[in-house]
Amino acid sequence: MKPASLAYPLITSCLLFSTSAQLIPFLKQRNSPAPDRQSPLMDAPGPAIPPSSPDPSGAVIADVIDREQNIGIFSSFTRDVDTVARRLEDSSQNTTVLAPENAAIMGLPRKPWQDPRDYETFGANAYDGADGESRAHKNLRRFVEAHIVPESPWREGQKVRTLAGNTVWFESKDGKKTVSAVPCRWPTSTDYCLQIQPGGVEIVNVAAKVANGEVWVLKGVLNYA
Numbered sequence: 058m059k060p061a062s063l064a065y066p067l068i069t070s071c072l073l074f075s076t077s078a079q080l081i082p083f084l085k086q087r088n089s090p091a092p093d094r095q096s097p098l099m100d101a102p103g104p105a106i107p108p109s110s111p112d113p114s115g116a117v118i119a120d121v122i123d124r125e126q127n128i129g130i131f132s133s134f135t136r137d138v139d140t141v142a143r144r145l146e147d148s149s150q151n152t153t154v155l156a157p158e159n160a161a162i163m164g165l166p167r168k169p170w171q172d173p174r175d176y177e178t179f180g181a182n183a184y185d186g187a188d189g190e191s192r193a194h195k196n197l198r199r200f201v202e203a204h205i206v207p208e209s210p211w212r213e214g215q216k217v218r219t220l221a222g223n224t225v226w227f228e229s230k231d232g233k234k235t236v237s238a239v240p241c242r243w244p245t246s247t248d249y250c251l252q253i254q255p256g257g258v259e260i261v262n263v264a265a266k267v268a269n270g271e272v273w274v275l276k277g278v279l280n281y282a
């Protein structure tokens with residue numbers, strides 16, 4: 058738990074979160090899309106509750122994802138990955154975003170853009186210089202895409218592949234809704250797998266429901282392979 062740092066503005070928590078100066082460009086706050094259009098943020102309807110009609114104003118996920126402070130880190134990542142940023146702006150493609158809470162990302166044993174294999178291959182300076190930056194960006198992209206479901210509505214039990222290619226589904230059990238992902242295939246990525254509680258990662262709420270999909274808030278990070 059890092060309640061104090063989470064209370065800071067997003068940019069501050071991102072800077073605290075970053076350990077490496079050259080990675081800060083990934084995290085810098087971009088000009089927020091000006092969301093003049095009104096869109097209701099959902100309070101806490103679970104995903105199994107029949108969705109009400111999406112925001113009639115035509116807002117898209119990119120317009121609203123910034124408004125949720127508890128997923129500010131993930132939301133800033135989505136703007137750093139072009140494939141994802143474009144998709145969330147595109148009203149012709151539906152998406153369910155599985156956004157881990159800030160605390161879950163900050164609690165990871167390593168940063169989402171770090172991969173132990175890079176350290177094995179390139180040593181301690183694996184993320185220095187232009188090559189290092191591109192390596193980090195590739196890892197960050199995989200992490201973000203593993204949380205992007207190219208379907209909405211997404212039905213309970215329906216197995217889908219995320220943009221990263223990992224298979225995910227969600228279910229309701231014991232009054233909780235959880236998302237599960239197939240187990241990690243990469244032995245070196247097991248620290249992501251360790252984030253998975255048996256039965257999956259809890260869905261906290263549906264934060265937004267707009268024309269091209271929904272933003273769900275997750276208590277943890279999904280593994281990917």
Ligand SMILES: *[C@@H]1O[C@H](CO)[C@@H](O)[C@H](O)[C@H]1NC(C)=O
Pocket residue numbers: 111151209210267268269270
């Ligand atoms: C996309 O989402 C909208 C709003 O929920 C829905 O009406 C529409 O059927 C969805 N389209 C597809 C292809 O799933």
